[in-house]
Amino acid sequence: MEKLKYFQEDWNEYSKVINTNFLYHTEIKEKFKLTIENYLKNCEESIIIVDFGCGDCSQIIPNLYNNRIKKFVGIDSTIAALNSAEEILKSANLKLDYELKLAKLEDCDQLFPEGSIDIIYLCYSLHHLSKYDKEEFLRSSHKKLKNNGVLFISDGILPENRNQNDWINLFESKMYEKSFSQKEIKNMIDHCKNDDNHETLSFYKKICKNLKFKKFNILFRSDLTIIFTLER
Numbered sequence: 001m002e003k004l005k006y007f008q009e010d011w012n013e014y015s016k017v018i019n020t021n022f023l024y025h026t027e028i029k030e031k032f033k034l035t036i037e038n039y040l041k042n043c044e045e046s047i048i049i050v051d052f053g054c055g056d057c058s059q060i061i062p063n064l065y066n067n068r069i070k071k072f073v074g075i076d077s078t079i080a081a082l083n084s085a086e087e088i089l090k091s092a093n094l095k096l097d098y099e100l101k102l103a104k105l106e107d108c109d110q111l112f113p114e115g116s117i118d119i120i121y122l123c124y125s126l127h128h129l130s131k132y133d134k135e136e137f138l139r140s141s142h143k144k145l146k147n148n149g150v151l152f153i154s155d156g157i158l159p160e161n162r163n164q165n166d167w168i169n170l171f172e173s174k175m176y177e178k179s180f181s182q183k184e185i186k187n188m189i190d191h192c193k194n195d196d197n198h199e200t201l202s203f204y205k206k207i208c209k210n211l212k213f214k215k216f217n218i219l220f221r222s223d224l225t226i227i228f229t230l231e232r
């Protein structure tokens, strides 16, 4: 199966996942709002936010109506997602500068100067990377963030001592409970089997410690997902 085919061809099905709050996008928006507000309390200047794996940007836009944000950069490797993002951002009438880039999370090191980003936002994109590439991405993020900058991550999480198949089985049973159609479930589960690699909390905590991030804050947890921040 072609990599990330789900996002090229089944974006409407993914929108249903978002709109039913199946993956806690309501909580993500609330927690991200608070993260921005807390960051701004200790910062005099206007800030730059970068969204890696931005998709169509529909979920981050409500948090961009803040006159202390001077620039937003959305990065994604799926052309269909970026085309939708362009449309949605245009009609959002934001007062800030924005830029969309067709690129990969794995390109992080080449995309930005060191110490140039205030907040990096990742919403269900990091799990598309292998364990090795996640570590490399987090290492690059640490370099690209300003001092006190924040990495905001919302993603699936593996319970300790469980594997990716356990996660997918639970995810599938929850989709059945929420009455998604057979086709929607099959497309999503094929995508999960082909493209997803979740990690445990101890994996992220270890990297946080090794890279010398100052703080690791868990903001929300469900049995399948987590929202947390790392502070530089």
Ligand SMILES: C[S@@+](CC[C@H](N)C(=O)[O-])C[C@H]1O[C@@H](n2cnc3c(N)ncnc32)[C@H](O)[C@@H]1O
Binding pocket: 004, 007, 018, 052, 053, 054, 055, 056, 057, 059, 075, 076, 077, 078, 081, 103, 104, 105, 106, 122, 123, 124, 125, 128, 129
């Ligand atoms: C599950 S969607 C999330 C979209 C958006 N962040 C949201 O929450 O609505 C994952 C997005 O990450 C993008 N993506 C996956 N792997 C990527 C990579 N290695 N580099 C850049 N984008 C990637 C996909 O194209 C897709 O748009």
